[in-house]
Structure formats: structure tokens, C-alpha cells
Amino acid sequence: MMTRFKRPPGQRPATATDVAKLAGVSQSAVSRTFTPGASVSRVAREKIKAAAAELGYRPNAIARSLITRRSRIIGVVAAYLQNHFYPEVLERLSRQLQEAGYHIMLFTADAQNAADPLLEEIIGYRIDGLILASTTLSSALAQQCKAAGIPVILFNRTTDTADVSSVTGENARGGAVIAEFLAAGGHRQMGFVAGIENSSTSRDRESGFYGWLSRHLYPTPMRAVGNYTMEGAAAAARELLSRKDRPEAIFCGNDHMAIAIAEVARHEFGLRIPEDISLVGFDDVGPAAWKAFDLTSFSQPVGTMVDLTMETILDLVEKPDQPPRHLVAPGELVVRNSARLPQLGLTMHDGRRVWRPVNRIS
Amino acid sequence: MMTRFKRPPGQRPATATDVAKLAGVSQSAVSRTFTPGASVSRVAREKIKAAAAELGYRPNAIARSLITRRSRIIGVVAAYLQNHFYPEVLERLSRQLQEAGYHIMLFTADAQNAADPLLEEIIGYRIDGLILASTTLSSALAQQCKAAGIPVILFNRTTDTADVSSVTGENARGGAVIAEFLAAGGHRQMGFVAGIENSSTSRDRESGFYGWLSRHLYPTPMRAVGNYTMEGAAAAARELLSRKDRPEAIFCGNDHMAIAIAEVARHEFGLRIPEDISLVGFDDVGPAAWKAFDLTSFSQPVGTMVDLTMETILDLVEKPDQPPRHLVAPGELVVRNSARLPQLGLTMHDGRRVWRPVNRIS
DNA sequence: TCACTGATTGCATACGCATGCAAAATGTGA
DNA sequence: TCACATTTTGCATGCGTATGCAATCAGTGA
Numbered sequence: 001m002m003t004r005f006k007r008p009p010g011q012r013p014a015t016a017t018d019v020a021k022l023a024g025v026s027q028s029a030v031s032r033t034f035t036p037g038a039s040v041s042r043v044a045r046e047k048i049k050a051a052a053a054e055l056g057y058r059p060n061a062i063a064r065s066l067i068t069r070r071s072r073i074i075g076v077v078a079a080y081l082q083n084h085f086y087p088e089v090l091e092r093l094s095r096q097l098q099e100a101g102y103h104i105m106l107f108t109a110d111a112q113n114a115a116d117p118l119l120e121e122i123i124g125y126r127i128d129g130l131i132l133a134s135t136t137l138s139s140a141l142a143q144q145c146k147a148a149g150i151p152v153i154l155f156n157r158t159t160d161t162a163d164v165s166s167v168t169g170e171n172a173r174g175g176a177v178i179a180e181f182l183a184a185g186g187h188r189q190m191g192f193v194a195g196i197e198n199s200s201t202s203r204d205r206e207s208g209f210y211g212w213l214s215r216h217l218y219p220t221p222m223r224a225v226g227n228y229t230m231e232g233a234a235a236a237a238r239e240l241l242s243r244k245d246r247p248e249a250i251f252c253g254n255d256h257m258a259i260a261i262a263e264v265a266r267h268e269f270g271l272r273i274p275e276d277i278s279l280v281g282f283d284d285v286g287p288a289a290w291k292a293f294d295l296t297s298f299s300q301p302v303g304t305m306v307d308l309t310m311e312t313i314l315d316l317v318e319k320p321d322q323p324p325r326h327l328v329a330p331g332e333l334v335v336r337n338s339a340r341l342p343q344l345g346l347t348m349h350d351g352r353r354v355w356r357p358v359n360r361i362s
Numbered sequence: 363m364m365t366r367f368k369r370p371p372g373q374r375p376a377t378a379t380d381v382a383k384l385a386g387v388s389q390s391a392v393s394r395t396f397t398p399g400a401s402v403s404r405v406a407r408e409k410i411k412a413a414a415a416e417l418g419y420r421p422n423a424i425a426r427s428l429i430t431r432r433s434r435i436i437g438v439v440a441a442y443l444q445n446h447f448y449p450e451v452l453e454r455l456s457r458q459l460q461e462a463g464y465h466i467m468l469f470t471a472d473a474q475n476a477a478d479p480l481l482e483e484i485i486g487y488r489i490d491g492l493i494l495a496s497t498t499l500s501s502a503l504a505q506q507c508k509a510a511g512i513p514v515i516l517f518n519r520t521t522d523t524a525d526v527s528s529v530t531g532e533n534a535r536g537g538a539v540i541a542e543f544l545a546a547g548g549h550r551q552m553g554f555v556a557g558i559e560n561s562s563t564s565r566d567r568e569s570g571f572y573g574w575l576s577r578h579l580y581p582t583p584m585r586a587v588g589n590y591t592m593e594g595a596a597a598a599a600r601e602l603l604s605r606k607d608r609p610e611a612i613f614c615g616n617d618h619m620a621i622a623i624a625e626v627a628r629h630e631f632g633l634r635i636p637e638d639i640s641l642v643g644f645d646d647v648g649p650a651a652w653k654a655f656d657l658t659s660f661s662q663p664v665g666t667m668v669d670l671t672m673e674t675i676l677d678l679v680e681k682p683d684q685p686p687r688h689l690v691a692p693g694e695l696v697v698r699n700s701a702r703l704p705q706l707g708l709t710m711h712d713g714r715r716v717w718r719p720v721n722r723i724s
Numbered sequence: 725t726c727a728c729t730g731a732t733t734g735c736a737t738a739c740g741c742a743t744g745c746a747a748a749a750t751g752t753g754a
Numbered sequence: 755t756c757a758c759a760t761t762t763t764g765c766a767t768g769c770g771t772a773t774g775c776a777a778t779c780a781g782t783g784a
Contacts, residue, residue, distance in 0.1 A: 012431075013488070013510055015770055026734045031772055038772090041732055041780095056509060061486040062428050063770035066739045069374075071424060076468070081453045082648065087443035094470040098480055103487070106438070106468040108456040118460055124423040125465070126375070147418060148375060259652070267653040286444065290621070291629040292654035377740055388764045393742055400742090403750095403762055425740035428769045 014055035023051035034059045065126070074313065075127040077107045077119065079134035083228065083256040084285040085300070089133060089155070092306040100314060102128070109134045116141050123148055129313045131155055135199035135228070139164075151316035155309055156300070158200045158326070165316065165324040167308045169283075169300035169331050171201050175208025175251070177333050178280050178298055180357050182249045183218065184342030187278060190221040191247030193236045193257055195228035202228070202253050205282060209251055222247050226257045233257030237264040241271070249278035249339060255288045255297050257281070262293055262338065278339035284331075294336040304329040332356070376417035385413035396421045427488070436464045436675065437489040439481065441471045441496035445590065445618040446647040447662070451495060451517070454668040462676060464490070471496045478503050485510055491675045493517055497561035497590070501526075513678035517671055518662070520562045520688070527678065527686040529670045531645075531662035532693050533563050537570025537613070539695050540642050540660055542719050544611045545580065546704030549640060552583040553609030555598045555619055557590040564590070564615050567644060571613055584609050588619045595619030599626040603633070611640035611701060617647045617659050624655055624700065640701035646693075656698040666691040694718070 016030040023030070025044060032038035033048045040048075051057075065071040074097055078086050094104055107122055119141055123130075130145055133155035142164045145152045154166035182190055192209060195202035213221065224240050226233035233252065237260065240246060252258035258281030265271040265279070273279055281288060284299035308327045316322060335346060335353045345358040378392040385392070387406060394400035395410040402410075413419075427433040436459055440448050456466055469484055481503055484492075492507055495517035504526045507514045516528035544552055554571060557564035575583065586602050588595035595614065599622065602608060614620035620643030627633040627641070635641055643650060646661035670689045678684060695717045697708060707720040 017770075027771080028734060028773080029732085031770095032733090035772075039732060044732080058482065058486045058510075060428075060488060060770050061483070062424055062433060062488055063739090064772075066422075066424050066428060066741090066770080067772045069739080073467075081449035084446075084449075087449045090468075091443045091470055091472075094468060095472070098469070103484060104468040105435075106452075106456060106466040107460070108453055110453075110457070120420065121423070122465060124420045126422055126424055148420070263653050287649070290654075291625050292652075378742095379740080389741080390743080390764060391762090393740095394763090397742075401762060406762080422740055425769090426742075428740080428771090429742045431769080 013060075014052075014057040016057070016059070018055055019048060019051045019057045022055065023047045030057075031059075069126070071126050071128055072102050073105050073125060073127045074102045075105045075107060075119075075122050075125075075130040077109055077130070077132050077134045077137065079109045079136055080228065081108065082230070083254065084287055085156075085254070085256070085283045085302070086133065088285065088302050089306060092302060093131065093309070096306060096310050100310065109136055120144075123150060128317045129153070131309060131313060132157070135196050135201065149320060151313060151320055153309055153313050153316070155305070156201060162326065163324050165312055165326065167305050167312065167327045167329065168201070168204075169305065169329055170298075171204035171282075172208035172211075174282060174298035174331055174333075175205040175210075176212040177208075177355075177357065178251050178282075179209045179212035179216075179218075181296075181333055181335075181342060181345075181355050182251070182278060182280065182339065183213075183216065184345060184355075184358075185249070185278060185340040186342075187249040187340070189219055189245070189247050189249075191240045191250040192221040192223050193226040193233055193240070193250060193252045193261060194223065195226060195253035195257070197225060197227075199228075205251075205253060221251070226253060226260075228254060228257060230256065230260040233260040234264050237261040238268065241265060241269045241277075247277075249280070252279060252281045255281035255283045255285045255295060258295055258297070258338075259287060259293055262295075273338050274340045280333075280339050284334050288334075289336070294338055296334065296336045296339045298333050299331040301329050301331060375422075376414075376419040378419070378421070380417055381410060381413045381419045384417060385409045392419075393421075431488070433488050433490055434464050435467050435487060435489045437467045437469060437481075437484050437487075437492040439469045439471055439492070439494050439496045439499065441498055442590065443470065444592070445616065446649055447518075447616070447618070447645045447664070448495065450647065450664050451668060454664060455493065455671070458668060458672050462672065471498055482506075485512060490679045491515070493671060493675060494519070497558050497563065511682060513675060513682055515671055515675050515678070517667070518563060524688065525686050527674055527688065529667050529674065529689045529691065530563070530566075531667065531691055532660075533566035533644075534570035534573075536644060536660035536693055536695075537567040537572075538574040539570075539717075539719065540613050540644075541571045541574035541578075541580075543658075543695055543697075543704060543707075543717050544613070544640060544642065544701065545575075545578065546707060546717075546720075547611070547640060547702040548704075549611040549702070551581055551607070551609050551611075553602045553612040554583045554585050555588040555595055555602070555612060555614050555623060556585065557588060557615035557619070559587060559589075561590075567613075567615060583613070588615060588622075590616060590619060592618065592622040595622040596626050599623040600630065603627060603631045603639075609639075611642070614641060614643045617643035617645045617650045617657060619643070620657055620659070620700075621649060621655055624657075635700050636702045642695075642701050646696050650696075651698070656700055658696065658698045658701045660695050661693040663691050663693060 016027045019030045020027045032040045033045050129151040135157050139159040142152050152164050158166045224236035226236040252261050271277050281295045281297040284297040288295035288297045333355045335355045345355045378389045382389045382392045394402045395407050491513040497519050501521040504514050520528045586598035588598040614623050633639050643657045643659040646659040650657035650659045697715045697717045707717050
């Protein structure tokens with residue numbers, strides 16, 4: 001049998017027991033001192049705090065969460081941080097989670113890396129919740145978490161089965177508004193650069209776009225796939241722009257690709273934007289506002305999306321057995337100068353020029 | 363005294379004991395099955411794996427790390443993800459840490475938010491190591507971690523006291539090379555936009571730049587502070603460019619600021635780059651290569667820096683009592699077209715056009 | 725002063741797993 | 755076949771903390 005010795009001077013961080021010994025109290029008293037709302041007398045608390053300070057004691061969150069069954073860790077899965085949308089999301093999520101007393105276990109997934117097996121590990125940490133902000137993860141994973149009793153929320157994506165909560169932008173409506181905007185700008189032959197083809201965002205944006213165009217008897221857009229990467233988008237742009245009947249306007253599946261497409265259009269094809277070709281993006285990320293691009297883009301309100309996500313996930317952590325929510329954060333078409341302007345429908349909103357369909361009663 | 367009941371059917375995740383009961387073995391056997399290299403017979407292992415699968419069992423990493431005293435979590439502190447440098451770093455770090463079997467606890471610090479108190483919490487998780495990639499954190503924190511026995515490494519910054527390991531780029535040399543490059547391009551009156559003034563990167567870049575210029579009897583550069591933000595840099599640019607004797611060339615403390623400065627120069631002052639003004643950045647982040655900016659920039663090799671960081675931190679985790687290392691990843695001046703080209707010294711290297719001082723024996 | 729109430733405190737235990745040790749099972753050679 | 759070496763197994767314990775319970779303490783009013 002092993003006997004408990006006085007802790008050797010060096011190495012190991014002080015424990016509650018060490019502090020208790022030094023302060024001449026029980027370990028429970030120490031624990032209560034560091035548990036808000038627990039019952040400790042003022043004098044004891046002072047003594048203990050002093051002893052803790054002397055030993056550099058910090059409660060061991062690992063041990064704590066073993067008992068409380070709360071790790072206060074939220075898993076966040078992000079992918080492809082090159083796309084500025086995600087750093088913006090990550091930064092906001094991080095700040096708000098920190099403010100709410102949670103910590104982030106970050107997990108980045110890239111397209112090639114099979115993400116699921118690694119993610120299983122993170123589940124081993126008994127995280128309190130999981131935010132999936134990656135388009136490339138299997139839906140199976142979300143199910144698995146649900147089965148493991150871990151609250152999950154999909155950020156900027158959905159699954160076919162609607163039983164996992166999600167927060168998205170107005171992908172389908174955005175696509176439709178963009179179609180209408182380009183049409184109002186006088187374009188007939190459109191182009192579309194898809195993102196990752198089996199991602200819900202890309203599919204929804206595409207179907208909104210195509211839907212409006214086909215309902216209004218516009219020619220079917222020319223289509224290429226950019227996979228949400230710059231390289232992919234550049235290739236897609238080359239494909240579309242080198243055609244003799246190249247499109248007059250291109251709806252780029254997101255701003256990240258729009259930038260690459262603008263680069264190719266300008267510097268490889270010598271096209272002026274918007275005189276020779278109109279470009280519209282999606283997300284309204286920071287760089288879209290740079291004068292170098294001045295991108296017209298349907299916004300995804302990162303702030304709102306993150307707020308909704310936080311609210312939902314924290315609620316789910318408290319009360320796990322809830323029906324899934326499917327929240328949609330409203331966006332709008334932020335009009336800059338990468339696409340020809342329509343005559344009607346431009347208004348100012350929150351200091352930004354936006355466009356709203358005019359032929360509807362609103 | 364509380365008795366151990368059969369676990370209620372719902373809710374709680376299965377434990378090793380549950381699996382053991384189902385498989386008809388001891389809890390230790392289950393533990394060994396999930397511990398690589400432990401002694402379990404093939405038949406037992408099979409039975410246990412089957413039972414585990416049936417119950418959806420995953421070892422509880424929290425409980426495990428309580429015993430092993432290894433959390434397999436590395437804390438990463440990043441700040442200001444707007445600057446593309448950090449997402450690139452984060453993505454690489456994340457991938458490599460994942461491959462090495464570690465998990466990332468992410469912590470983002472913004473300038474205004476006092477980071478230290480929150481970071482203390484993350485120390486409570488008994489993380490195995492900490493990577494500080496934020497310029498705005500107190501040096502005290504690094505010391506504190508060292509005291510707590512947590513290996514720390516500073517990424518892209520150093521402290522005055524050299525007792526904490528660090529990985530940086532060639533800040534001082536880069537500044538000097540940029541000075542020499544601009545001089546070779548025929549410029550005399552330079553400008554400098556500083557980053558965060560008390561950050562080591564900004565200070566080192568500045569002193570390298572100023573040092574070379576003063577040694578070679580060039581006029582003292584005009585100086586403004588951009589705080590490493592776009593807004594700050596835009597304001598700094600306005601300050602410098604609206605002077606009657608505005609500088610012929612500006613060394614922008616990093617690419618992130620250089621982009622903002624280019625925007626202001628072009629769209630607010632109608633200047634052509636590099637005909638009317640030369641701009642040089644630092645970091646060589648992705649957007650620097652975009653044709654819209656085509657930025658000449660001294661590179662910080664993210665890949666190498668991350669490799670060195672990984673190597674160091676993992677080593678430190680294994681053997682904590684080591685003298686601190688101060689690693690410097692070599693960069694080079696990647697020449698594009700945002701600054702006037704010198705006559706001599708341009709060479710190709712790894713498919714990039716670079717510039718090296720010519721008047722030295724190399 | 726005493727009985728009684730409420731606030732503090734310590735004891736003992738459990739959280740889920742890893743691991744040293746000894747017992748049991750299996751394998752090996754003669 | 756048996757004695758011995760080797761592997762496999764279970765037992766018991768501890769990691770550092772939270773918490774129910776009972777015991778103790780301080781505080782109140784008469």
C-alpha cells in the first residue's frame with residue numbers, strides 16, 4: 001500500500017489537499033472556497049486564499065469536471081481558415097464562449113483528411129457541446145454525437161435529416177435575390193461557380209439562383225465548380241471565361257471564390273469589373289469591402305449567426321432533450337461596384353447600400 | 363454509504379465498468395484494451411471491443427488524464443485573426459497537433475480584453491503546453507506558466523527576459539534588408555508604419571530598418587503607428603501621405619497593414635503603386651500574392667515556424683527541464699510589384715522572385 | 725444562563741480510468 | 755508427464771475534486 005507523503009517541493013502543481021494542510025483546514029473547505037456560492041466563513045476563506053496564493057494553487061479543472069460531469073469545453077470544428085468567413089466566426093465564437101465561461105477545443109478539418117476518426121477523440125473529452133462549422137463532415141458524425149448525448153449544432157450547414165439543430169444564412173433566398181439583382185441589372189446569360197457540391201450551402205444558393213432564373217424564363221446559367229477554394233475558383237473562372245459565349249455575370253458561391261475569380265478575370269482575361277463582367281459573391285466577408293474588389297455580396301451576418309449559435313448551444317447544454325431548432329439569420333444584398341447597378345431598388349441600410357427586390361409588396 | 367447500482371439505461375455515457383460487465387471481464391481488461399501496448403489476449407480484446415461497440419463506449423479522456431497527468435491538450439493563444447497570418451498558423455498548428463495526438467484549446471485575445479485572467483483558467487485544465495501567438499499578452503503570464511510547470515513557447519514574439527522559448531522570423535534582418543532594397547530601388551526618404559509599439563516584432567523590424575538607414579546616412583524615416591490593424595494602418599497612411607514631403611517608399615510593419623495602406627494610397631490619394639509610391643510589407647501572407655496587391659514582402663515561413671514550434675513544444679512536454687530555445691526561421695524578401703525594382707540582386711528561389719543584398723560576399 | 729436556530733466544517737465517498745502486484749492461465753521443453 | 759517461463763487477468767488503489775451528511779460552532783432571544 002502506498003502512503004501519502006508530504007508533497008515533494010518541486011514539480012507537481014499544488015492540490016487542494018496541499019492548500020488545506022497549509023491553511024490548517026480540510027480539503028472540502030478549500031474546494032468550497034473555490035466554488036461560488038458554497039458555504040465558507042470569511043476568515044477561513046481568507047486563510048485559504050492566502051495559502052492558495054502562496055502555493056500557486058489553481059483548482060484542477062480536469063478533476064472537477066470528472067465529478068461535475070461538466071467539462072465546460074465546447075468543441076468547435078472549423079475548416080479551411082483561408083476563407084475569411086471562418087476566422088471571423090471563430091473569433092466571435094471564441095470571445096463569446098470565453099465570456100460565458102467555456103473553453104474551446106478546436107478542431108480543423110481539411111477536405112482530404114478524414115475528419116471523423118479524429119473527431120471521435122474529441123468526444124472522449126466529454127465536451128459539453130459541439131459546434132460543427134465545416135461543410136465537409138459526414139452527417140453520420142452529428143448523429144453519433146447526438147447518440148452520445150452531446151448537444152450538436154451545425155453552423156452554416158444543414159443535413160438532410162432535420163434532427164440536428166442548425167444555424168444558417170439565407171442561402172436559398174440569397175441566391176434568388178442575386179438572380180433578380182443581376183436580371184434587374186440587365187444581364188441575361190448568367191454564370192454560377194459552385195462551392196463544394198455536396199454542401200448544403202452551395203446547393204441551397206444554387207437552387208435559389210437557378211430557381212428564380214428558370215421561373216423567369218432566363219437561360220440556364222453556365223456552371224463550373226470551385227469547391228470553395230481559390231485554386232478551384234480560379235480554374236472555374238478560366239473555364240467559364242474562355243468560352244466564346246462567356247456569361248455576362250457570374251454568381252460566385254462565396255466571396256472567397258469571388259476574389260479569385262476577380263483576379264483571373266482582370267489579370268488573365270483583361271476584363272474590367274463591372275464594365276465587362278459583373279460579379280456577385282456571398283458572405284460579405286471583410287475583404288469584400290476592400291476597394292480593390294468592392295464586391296457586391298449577399299451578407300451572412302456573422303454576429304447574428306454566432307449569437308444564435310451561442311444561445312442555442314448553451315440552452316442545449318442546460319436542457320439536452322429539446323427538439324432541434326433550425327435558425328436562419330437574415331442577410332441582405334450589400335451592393336458595391338463589382339456588378340452593374342439596376343435602376344431601381346437601391347436603398348441605404350445601416351450605412352450600407354443594399355438592394356431589395358422592387359416588384360414585390362413589402 | 364452509497365451502493366453501486368446497475369447503471370440506468372438512458373443518459374450517461376457507458377463507462378469501462380459497464381463494458382466490463384457486459385463482456386464478463388474486469389474493468390482493468392477494458393482499460394488495457396484501449397491502452398496501446400497493454401497486455402490483453404486476443405479473445406478478450408475481441409469480446410471487449412464488441413461490448414464497447416454495443417454500448418457506444420469511448421474512454422473518458424478526462425478521467426484518463428487525471429491519472430496519467432497528461433491531458434494531451436495544448437493551449438494556443440491567438441489574437442486578431444483578421445490578420446491572415448494567424449489563420450494560416452492556426453490551421454497548420456492544428457493539423458500537426460492533431461496528427462501528433464494532441465488537441466487544441468483555443469484562446470483568442472483581443473487588445474482591449476485583459477487576456478491574463480481568462481488564460482489562468484485554461485491553466486486549470488493542466489494543459490500539457492502552451493503556445494502563445496499573441497503580441498498583446500503580458501510577459502508575466504509566460505513566467506507564471508513556467509512557474510506552474512507548463513511548457514510555454516512564444517510564437518512570433520519574444521520577451522525581454524530570455525528565459526522562455528520562442529520562435530520568430532528574421533524581424534531585424536528583414537527590416538534591414540527592406541531598407542537596403544528600397545535604397546537600391548533609388549528611394550531616399552522612407553516612411554515606416556509601426557505595428558503594436560511594444561510588440562517585439564514591431565520593435566525588431568523597426569530597429570533593423572532604422573539601423574540600416576542610419577548606418578548608411580539616409581534621412582530618418584517618417585513614422586506613424588498602425589497597431590497592426592487595418593483601421594490603424596489606414597489612419598497612419600493618411601497621416602503620412604497627406605504630408606507635403608510625403609515619403610517615396612513605405613515599409614509597412616506587416617502585410618495586413620500594407621493592404622490597408624495600399625487601399626488608402628490608391629483610392630483616397632490617387633497614387634499609383636509603385637510608380638508614385640513604393641510599398642513593402644512583412645509576413646508574405648496569402649493575400650500579398652493576389653494581383654490586386656502584388657505585394658513585395660519579407661516572408662515569415664509559416665511552415666518552418668510551425669515545424670519548429672511543434673518540435674520544441676513536444677520536446678518540452680517530454681522533458682520539461684530544458685534551457686529555453688530561441689529559434690529563428692529564415693525569411694527572404696519576396697519581390698513582387700508594389701515597390702520599385704533595383705537593378706541588381708534579383709534572383710529566383712523556389713519559383714519566387716527574391717532579392718538579396720548584392721554588396722556582400724555571400 | 726440555556727435551548728434553539730442557522731451557518732460552518734470535516735468525514736467519507738464517488739467520479740472513470742490506469743497501473744503495480746500477485747494470482748491464474750497458458751505455453752514450453754525435456 | 756511435470757517443472758518452469760511467459761502471458762493474461764483481476765484486485766486494489768489513487769489521481770484531485772465536489773458534495774451529502776452529520777457534527778460542531780456561532781448567534782439569538784428569553
